[in-house]
Amino acid sequence: MPNEICHLQLVSKSYRRADGMVAALRDSTLTLGSGSITALAGPSGSGKTTLLLIAGGLLKPDAGEVHWNGDAPYRLSADGRAMLRSQTTGFVFQQFHLIPYLTVLENVMVPGLAHKSNGCRTPEYAHQLLAEVRLAHRTHHLPRELSTGERQRVALARALFNRPRLLLADEPTANLDDESAEHVIQRLVTYTTNEKGTLLVATHDPKLLKVADRVVHIDAGKLRS
Amino acid sequence: MNGLQLVTKEIRLRRTNFILSTLAVAVAVAVGLLALWQLRIHEHQTREYLAGQRTQLEEEMKKLEDDYRKITKELGYNLVLLPAKQDLAAYYAGHAMRMTMPQEYVTRLANTNLMTVQHLLPIVEQQTTWPEQGDQSIVLVGTQGEVSAATGNQHQKGPILPAVAKEHLVIGYRLAVDGDLQPNKRVMFRGREFTIAKALPERGTKEDVTVWAALDEAQELLGCPQQLHAMMALKCHCEGNDLAAIRASVAQVLPDVQVLEIADKSHARGRARDRAHAAAEAALAEEAQRRADLQLQRESLASWLIPAVWCSAAAIVGVLALLNVRERFSEIGVLRAFGLRAGQVLRLVLARGLLVGILGAGLGLFAALGACWLYDGAVPLQTIAVSPTARQEGLLLMAAAPILTMLVAWPPALLATQRDPAAVLGQE
Ligand SMILES: Nc1ncnc2c1ncn2[C@@H]1O[C@H](COP(=O)(O)OP(=O)(O)O)[C@@H](O)[C@H]1O
Numbered sequence: 001m002p003n004e005i006c007h008l009q010l011v012s013k014s015y016r017r018a019d020g021m022v023a024a025l026r027d028s029t030l031t032l033g034s035g036s037i038t039a040l041a042g043p044s045g046s047g048k049t050t051l052l053l054i055a056g057g058l059l060k061p062d063a064g065e066v067h068w069n070g071d072a073p074y075r076l077s078a079d080g081r082a083m084l085r086s087q088t089t090g091f092v093f094q095q096f097h098l099i100p101y102l103t104v105l106e107n108v109m110v111p112g113l114a115h116k117s118n119g120c121r122t123p124e125y126a127h128q129l130l131a132e133v134r135l136a137h138r139t140h141h142l143p144r145e146l147s148t149g150e151r152q153r154v155a156l157a158r159a160l161f162n163r164p165r166l167l168l169a170d171e172p173t174a175n176l177d178d179e180s181a182e183h184v185i186q187r188l189v190t191y192t193t194n195e196k197g198t199l200l201v202a203t204h205d206p207k208l209l210k211v212a213d214r215v216v217h218i219d220a221g222k223l224r225s
Numbered sequence: 226m227n228g229l230q231l232v233t234k235e236i237r238l239r240r241t242n243f244i245l246s247t248l249a250v251a252v253a254v255a256v257g258l259l260a261l262w263q264l265r266i267h268e269h270q271t272r273e274y275l276a277g278q279r280t281q282l283e284e285e286m287k288k289l290e291d292d293y294r295k296i297t298k299e300l301g302y303n304l305v306l307l308p309a310k311q312d313l314a315a316y317y318a319g320h321a322m323r324m325t326m327p328q329e330y331v332t333r334l335a336n337t338n339l340m341t342v343q344h345l346l347p348i349v350e351q352q353t354t355w356p357e358q359g360d361q362s363i364v365l366v367g368t369q370g371e372v373s374a375a376t377g378n379q380h381q382k383g384p385i386l387p388a389v390a391k392e393h394l395v396i397g398y399r400l401a402v403d404g405d406l407q408p409n410k411r412v413m414f415r416g417r418e419f420t421i422a423k424a425l426p427e428r429g430t431k432e433d434v435t436v437w438a439a440l441d442e443a444q445e446l447l448g449c450p451q452q453l454h455a456m457m458a459l460k461c462h463c464e465g466n467d468l469a470a471i472r473a474s475v476a477q478v479l480p481d482v483q484v485l486e487i488a489d490k491s492h493a494r495g496r497a498r499d500r501a502h503a504a505a506e507a508a509l510a511e512e513a514q515r516r517a518d519l520q521l522q523r524e525s526l527a528s529w530l531i532p533a534v535w536c537s538a539a540a541i542v543g544v545l546a547l548l549n550v551r552e553r554f555s556e557i558g559v560l561r562a563f564g565l566r567a568g569q570v571l572r573l574v575l576a577r578g579l580l581v582g583i584l585g586a587g588l589g590l591f592a593a594l595g596a597c598w599l600y601d602g603a604v605p606l607q608t609i610a611v612s613p614t615a616r617q618e619g620l621l622l623m624a625a626a627p628i629l630t631m632l633v634a635w636p637p638a639l640l641a642t643q644r645d646p647a648a649v650l651g652q653e
């Protein structure tokens with residue numbers, strides 16, 4: 001595929017648990033083209049989150065290769081990989097993981113901490129992102145003062161703050177009311193169309209599946225296109 | 226937003242943990258400072274006290290010295306004057322005195338202006354025999370009693386030895402016993418008749434075999450009229466009142482006479498003064514020793530108290546730091562996910578430890594100063610302020626606190642950086 005941003009080659013991952021090893025992902029190969037939306041659909045426990053973490057350079061697979069536009073994150077040291085992540089990827093976690101003592105605005109700007117110079121990562125840009133997810137009125141609130149939908153949107157704004165080429169979103173519309181979900185989906189589409197970003201999103205949400213360029217099904221750790 | 230803001234905001238959210246850690250450090254610093262400072266204060270007080278005692282002692286000694294001088298002055302010097310040629314070894318051994326000087330010396334000395342003499346006793350003294358008592362060996366002493374000194378001698382007192390009356394004898398104990406001689410008995414002595422005036426009680430000295438007679442009769446008996454073997458000058462005073470001056474004065478009037486001083490009460494007083502001085506010195510040394518022992522005791526107390534308190538504080542701060550890091554796994558995972566390097570995360574945790582240390586040290590210092598103030602106002606604070614050791618120890622503890630809190634924050638910080646972010650971020 002031309003302009004491939006992320007390529008997973010025969011990736012496998014097992015977790016060690018009390019009752020033995022659990023294979024969360026098996027020999028999965030996946031390529032994400034530039035500017036595309038790939039939806040990852042599958043039942044709970046099928047391995048969606050595991051795949052996202054591996055693709056995002058956060059979880060080293062037991063086997064297989066991951067490439068980002070020519071870079072191989074798992075061949076780097078932990079710090080080298082962290083730096084590459086800060087230049088390449090953005091995450092929307094299923095549990096948001098906002099930092100509880102930072103305001104909405106500060107949470108959005110957290111990815112800037114990894115960089116020595118601000119560049120485009122200005123407070124103005126953070127304000128802009130918050131306006132885009134309709135949270136301009138919440139900038140100085142703490143996460144605990146927000147609804148679930150609002151937190152999810154803060155998480156999205158934060159994921160976009162570094163202007164990543166690859167965005168990984170884990171069920172970003174789960175637990176959201178229709179209106180919030182609509183805002184989130186809109187912003188994700190804008191990200192791929194206007195900003196030429198690449199999105200890999202785990203979801204069962206039909207509205208989100210509808211805007212995807214491609215839907216990849218996953219079941220018991222195995223991918224089916 | 227920078228790292229420091231991240232740290233301070235985190236602290237504001239999780240105050241309890243931070244406050245407890247800071248208090249633990251503050252207590253350790255305060256206890257450490259107070260334990261060390263009380264040593265310095267005690268040291269200082271000891272120095273002051275001993276210095277005060279020493280000054281007092283010296284003042285008292287000066288006063289004693291003064292009294293001694295006054296007493297000496299009052300008593301004057303008691304002298305024995307001998308002919309210059311008299312062999313001193315023979316004199317001290319109690320042998321017969323062969324050399325004589327003219328009796329006229331007595332009046333010369335009495336009339337001198339250079340010095341005052343309260344009592345003058347001209348003496349002849351010779352070892353001889355008492356033929357009428359079976360040639361018993363005796364010492365014959367002739368005394369005139371006192372010769373009145375020159376004018377201006379107001380405080381003149383009675384003679385020390387009452388003069389022996391003419392044709393009378395005073396005899397020593399042994400002679401009285403051996404010759405069965407009692408007072409009023411008439412007795413022949415070297416061809417002349419005398420009456421016994423007095424028989425002295427036993428003394429165990431030369432006096433037990435001594436016969437005292439009137440000076441001129443003794444001179445005749447010994448064949449040395451108008452001659453003296455010795456002269457006692459009692460309570461001699463002169464300008465400046467020192468022995469050298471008195472000797473010089475005597476030499477001026479009586480050139481061929483040697484002057485000996487008779488040790489007496491004033492010497493005893495001098496010795497008493499020396500003894501008092503030695504006793505006071507000993508008491509002072511004992512007090513110094515007692516205080517040094519106390520200081521040692523306090524030092525040994527501090528030497529285990531400070532490490533014990535600091536170890537406890539370190540344990541508390543370490544456990545609290547660990548709890549804090551465990552609470553922060555999720556946010557640390559997020560920071561790592563968004564590209565913060567391990568070193569940056571480490572610094573965030575250590576910075577928190579550093580703040581605990583700095584704030585705790587400041588609070589501890591404040592508490593220690595406050596405790597000192599409550600205990601005794603400004604006095605101990607001034608002592609601390611002027612003691613370089615106390616200041617250095619204070620600085621050392623203040624510097625040690627943040628270093629210690631950073632050290633105990635290190636293992637939790639490492640744990641934070643090594644924890645796999647995916648483990649917490651993947652949770653549903
Ligand atoms: N950290 C983990 N330790 C052990 N087992 C895990 C861990 N994360 C996920 N699993 C297991 O791996 C499988 C896939 O999980 P996950 O990737 O979270 O699936 P999904 O996101 O589709 O629900 C599940 O059986 C899950 O229980």
Ligand SMILES: [Mg+2]
Pocket residue numbers: 048049050094170653
């Ligand atoms: Mg999941």
